[in-house]
Amino acid sequence: xxxxxxxxxxxxxxxxxxxxxxxxxxxxxxxxxxxxxxxxxxxxxxxxxxxxxxxxxxxxxxxxxxxxxxxxxxxxxxxxxxxxxxxxxxxxxxxxxxxxxxxxxxxxxxxxxxxxxxxxxxxxxxxxxxxxxxxxxxxxxxxxxxxxxxxxxxxxxxxxxxxxxxxxxxxxxxxxxxxxxxxxxxxxxxxxxxxxxxxxxxxxxxxxxxxxxxxxxxxxxxxxxxxxxxxxxxxxxxxxxxxxxxxxxxxxxxxxxxxxxxxxxxxxxxxxxxxxxxxxxxxxxxxxxxxxxxxxxxxxxxxxxxxxxxxxxxxxxxxxxxxxxxxxxxxxxxxxxxxxxxxxxxxxxxxxxxxxxxxxxxxxxxxxxxxxxxxxxxxxxxxxxxxxxxxxxxxxxxxxxxxxxxxxxxxxxxxxxxxxxxxxxxxxxxxxxxxxxxxxxxxxxxxxxxxxxxxxxxxxxxxxxxxxxxxxxxxxxxxxxxxxxxxxxxxxxxxxxxxxxxxxxxxxxxxxxxxxxxxxxxxxxxxxxxxxxxxxxxxxxxxxxxxxx
Amino acid sequence: xxxxxxxxxxxxxxxxxxxxxxxxxxxxxxxxxxxxxxxxxxxxxxxxxxxxxxxxxxxxxxxxxxxxxxxxxxxxxxxxxxxxxxxxxxxxxxxxxxxxxxxxxxxxxxxxxxxxxxxxxxxxxxxxxxxxxxxxxxxxxxxxxxxxxxxxxxxxxxxxxxxxxxxxxxxxxxxxxxxxxxxxxxxxxxxxxxxxxxxxxxxxxxxxxxxxxxxxxxxxxxxxxxxxxxxxxxxxxxxxxxxxxxxxxxxxxxxxxxxxxxxxxxxxxxxxxxxxxxxxxxxxxxxxxxxxxxxxxxxxxxxxxxxxxxxxxxxxxxxxxxxxxxxxxxxxxxxxxxxxxxxxxxxxxxxxxxxxxxxxxxxx
Numbered sequence: 001x002x003x004x005x006x007x008x009x010x011x012x013x014x015x016x017x018x019x020x021x022x023x024x025x026x027x028x029x030x031x032x033x034x035x036x037x038x039x040x041x042x043x044x045x046x047x048x049x050x051x052x053x054x055x056x057x058x059x060x061x062x063x064x065x066x067x068x069x070x071x072x073x074x075x076x077x078x079x080x081x082x083x084x085x086x087x088x089x090x091x092x093x094x095x096x097x098x099x100x101x102x103x104x105x106x107x108x109x110x111x112x113x114x115x116x117x118x119x120x121x122x123x124x125x126x127x128x129x130x131x132x133x134x135x136x137x138x139x140x141x142x143x144x145x146x147x148x149x150x151x152x153x154x155x156x157x158x159x160x161x162x163x164x165x166x167x168x169x170x171x172x173x174x175x176x177x178x179x180x181x182x183x184x185x186x187x188x189x190x191x192x193x194x195x196x197x198x199x200x201x202x203x204x205x206x207x208x209x210x211x212x213x214x215x216x217x218x219x220x221x222x223x224x225x226x227x228x229x230x231x232x233x234x235x236x237x238x239x240x241x242x243x244x245x246x247x248x249x250x251x252x253x254x255x256x257x258x259x260x261x262x263x264x265x266x267x268x269x270x271x272x273x274x275x276x277x278x279x280x281x282x283x284x285x286x287x288x289x290x291x292x293x294x295x296x297x298x299x300x301x302x303x304x305x306x307x308x309x310x311x312x313x314x315x316x317x318x319x320x321x322x323x324x325x326x327x328x329x330x331x332x333x334x335x336x337x338x339x340x341x342x343x344x345x346x347x348x349x350x351x352x353x354x355x356x357x358x359x360x361x362x363x364x365x366x367x368x369x370x371x372x373x374x375x376x377x378x379x380x381x382x383x384x385x386x387x388x389x390x391x392x393x394x395x396x397x398x399x400x401x402x403x404x405x406x407x408x409x410x411x412x413x414x415x416x417x418x419x420x421x422x423x424x425x426x427x428x429x430x431x432x433x434x435x436x437x438x439x440x441x442x443x444x445x446x447x448x449x450x451x452x453x454x455x456x457x458x459x460x461x462x463x464x465x466x467x468x469x470x471x472x473x474x475x476x477x478x479x480x481x482x483x484x485x486x487x488x489x490x491x492x493x494x495x496x497x498x499x500x501x502x503x504x505x506x507x508x509x510x511x512x513x514x515x516x517x518x519x520x521x522x523x524x525x526x527x528x529x530x531x532x533x534x535x536x537x538x539x540x541x542x543x544x545x546x547x548x549x
Numbered sequence: 550x551x552x553x554x555x556x557x558x559x560x561x562x563x564x565x566x567x568x569x570x571x572x573x574x575x576x577x578x579x580x581x582x583x584x585x586x587x588x589x590x591x592x593x594x595x596x597x598x599x600x601x602x603x604x605x606x607x608x609x610x611x612x613x614x615x616x617x618x619x620x621x622x623x624x625x626x627x628x629x630x631x632x633x634x635x636x637x638x639x640x641x642x643x644x645x646x647x648x649x650x651x652x653x654x655x656x657x658x659x660x661x662x663x664x665x666x667x668x669x670x671x672x673x674x675x676x677x678x679x680x681x682x683x684x685x686x687x688x689x690x691x692x693x694x695x696x697x698x699x700x701x702x703x704x705x706x707x708x709x710x711x712x713x714x715x716x717x718x719x720x721x722x723x724x725x726x727x728x729x730x731x732x733x734x735x736x737x738x739x740x741x742x743x744x745x746x747x748x749x750x751x752x753x754x755x756x757x758x759x760x761x762x763x764x765x766x767x768x769x770x771x772x773x774x775x776x777x778x779x780x781x782x783x784x785x786x787x788x789x790x791x792x793x794x795x796x797x798x799x800x801x802x803x804x805x806x807x808x809x810x811x812x813x814x815x816x817x818x819x820x821x822x823x824x825x826x827x828x829x830x831x832x833x834x835x836x837x838x839x840x841x842x843x844x845x846x847x848x849x850x851x852x853x854x855x856x857x858x859x860x861x862x863x864x865x866x867x868x869x870x871x872x873x874x875x876x877x878x879x880x881x882x883x884x885x886x887x888x889x890x891x892x893x894x895x896x897x898x899x900x901x902x903x904x905x906x907x908x909x910x911x912x913x
Binding site (some may be wrong): 011013028047056059061062064068179186203204464500502540 | 566571573576577579581582600601602610611614652656657659670749810811813814815816817818820821839842868869870871872873
């Protein structure tokens with residue numbers, strides 16, 4: 001492109017995808033390079049603004065709370081070796097040295113879908129050269145459900161949701177996948193019956209059925225999927241194999257599925273990596289705990305942000321090396337001894353696949369795309385003994401492996417092989433009551449604390465959600481006062497947090513949080529709640545009993 | 550004419566930059582600031598399918614440069630309201646207003662092209678609205694047309710707020726331009742221009758003196774023809790308004806609660822609102838606490854009141870609402886009675902917004 005823009009105001013505009021979740025919302029990022037404008041960002045990023053991409057077939061320009069604030073979530077990473085800023089080339093060489101001298105069995109590569117298919121495929125090639133797979137983290141779940149895995153692939157689209165007669169919701173669209181709401185609104189306007197299964201009542205649902213995390217779907221008389229039903233659920237690091245298996249067993253032969261993903265390109269990387277032998281998140285963390293894992297390489301995947309247990313930060317100390325290949329300065333960059341900083345995601349050329357299986361190209365509308373990330377991966381591959389990669393060839397290979405159309409207006413699902421016979425396996429899987437048994441204080445006063453993940457939680461971004469949600473009865477039982485706070489004591493009894501609370505239409509016996517809480521280190525935990533005497537507007541108090549007060 | 554005036558202004562140094570729409574395809578373009586006249590000549594002409602938000606766009610430059618741009622009447626209304634709120638410096642902006650009968654949502658019209666016109670959307674090269682029809686021209690030179698009324702019966706035509714908009718000619722800009730009133734001899738090569746300000750006259754003189762454009766005084770029949778088209782458009786708007794709007798006093802709080810129940814508190818409606826100049830510490834956000842359990846969020850209640858004297862009816866809020874809440878319609882329900890009573894059309898002149906004139910002691 002010729003230099004057409006006044007150097008005083010150089011504007012670059014990129015047609016990209018919001019990285020908040022796997023919905024695949026199209027958005028423009030507008031980057032203003034200028035010395036004239038007085039404001040800037042503290043972390044050295046150029047001035048960014050979003051523009052609404054109203055031609056996107058996914059979101060038609062609409063964005064959720066995370067997307068609207070997208071421009072403020074980009075803080076560029078800086079290449080470094082042992083905390084010292086270096087050039088990207090130097091960081092790549094250092095990473096190459098570390099990987100070459102480490103046995104493949106002691107290396108784990110993690111790429112959950114935080115970047116393009118092209119970069120993930122390049123990462124896979126590094127894994128192939130090293131003799132260790134690139135893990136997406138979800139394989140443990142799929143291993144457990146065996147052939148039923150076939151039913152979690154590309155099936156219903158967002159348009160199918162809009163035209164469905166009956167929709168069964170197993171995820172909270174309001175906070176977890178907010179752009180689903182308008183699809184559900186349209187479906188309801190066309191007469192669809194929407195049944196929500198979960199702990200909270202949803203205004204969009206015509207029927208709300210309380211489904212506790214450890215309940216069996218076989219015991220749920222309201223769950224009657226048929227040919228006209230679209231079942232909307234999600235696949236996250238905290239999805240349990242038994243719940244997934246039950247869902248497929250009961251609905252697989254009749255209904256359509258739409259499995260949402262919490263990570264931007266989780267669907268794409270899932271398809272690209274499907275033939276490799278991978279480890280789950282739990283496998284990786286276990287190996288870190290035992291010290292069997294020496295080197296963890298993360299490609300735009302922040303294990304610290306994903307993990308609900310903040311003790312993971314301590315577990316990282318067991319590793320000899322952490323290599324973060326990252327497009328933004330996320331939590332893991334602070335732990336990595338090698339950071340390979342790449343261009344921000346909005347500047348990356350390539351494609352991502354959203355939860356409905358749509359391939360979306362990310363490109364420049366005005367400006368250039370530096371491709372430093374792809375080049376760094378290619379250089380790293382060379383450093384470990386491979387050959388340099390050509391972007392166009394890798395891109396073509398990715399599209400072919402995904403069996404997708406490059407036209408974002410067409411969803412091309414690969415020809416469906418005959419669906420495997422559904423054999424009941426859920427009864428052989430660990431019982432949810434045992435798996436999700438909340439640890440800690442099991443006194444009669446304890447209730448269960450459950451996380452309701454949002455794009456903010458998955459991506460380690462703070463939002464104005466510093467409160468817990470409780471039912472009205474629960475608030476009465478605990479004698480909590482409106483405008484005051486509640487003391488929430490953790491399962492281990494060592495941490496108490498004074499927090500605000502919100503009355504929500506939800507099941508008794510539960511507390512819900514949308515942000516990581518110091519008192520809850522697993523998806524389900526026991527907590528004890530009592531009235532605190534802190535006045536409103538006082539600073540948040542977290543007491544840790546093992547720290548001298 | 551519009552391109553000529555902008556090019557002339559840039560080359561002769563009347564402005565440092567021009568905002569142009571950089572087109573990716575028939576349905577997709579982004580506004581970009583440029584100081585290169587070639588960009589001006591290459592920019593997009595018609596904007597029926599390309600909805601930008603120049604008011605919010607201009608804010609990022611913080612009045613550090615002089616800018617000329619072409620905009621729809623509602624865009625110019627937003628810019629003028631920002632001027633009143635001291636956010637945009639009117640001395641640094643030059644506006645060419647474009648006649649506007651309405652715009653269409655890009656994704657929706659793409660789908661309509663395929664499903665109603667039976668045309669491959671990627672084959673469309675140009676579009677025009679003429680005599681109540683939306684005409685698409687494909688790469689092979691063929692014209693495909695559909696009645697806008699029929700499209701709108703299926704909610705496939707213009708955005709809802711455009712259908713009841715009361716400003717079709719941007720007489721609030723420095724120059725008001727368009728093809729309404731262009732007599733047959735000049736069709737396709739002429740533009741009807743109304744000079745609205747001294748600055749507008751200066752820019753037009755500059756274009757003529759520099760050889761960018763020629764001007765001829767409009768004949769009486771031409772002016773009448775222009776007024777007639779405007780009158781028809783306004784009549785249609787009045788009819789739509791009658792059809793769409795339920796009087797506010799007949800609505801219950803429960804109905805508003807129902808309309809807003811799917812709000813996910815994204816804040817996009819405020820972020821895109823052209824007249825809103827409050828910033829992040831606005832009353833609507835500061836008084837709105839996510840732990841509150843009010844029947845209707847204070848965020849919306851405050852905005853309903855706040856926008857009574859400032860809503861320009863552009864529909865940007867409805868466009869970006871992820872729950873498809875008809876926000877523009879809700880805001881207009883509050884704004885119309887007040888603006889009608891005070892004979893105040895937001896963003897059309899320099900009148901101080903009515904709320905700014907209210908003295909606290911008068912309220913007490």
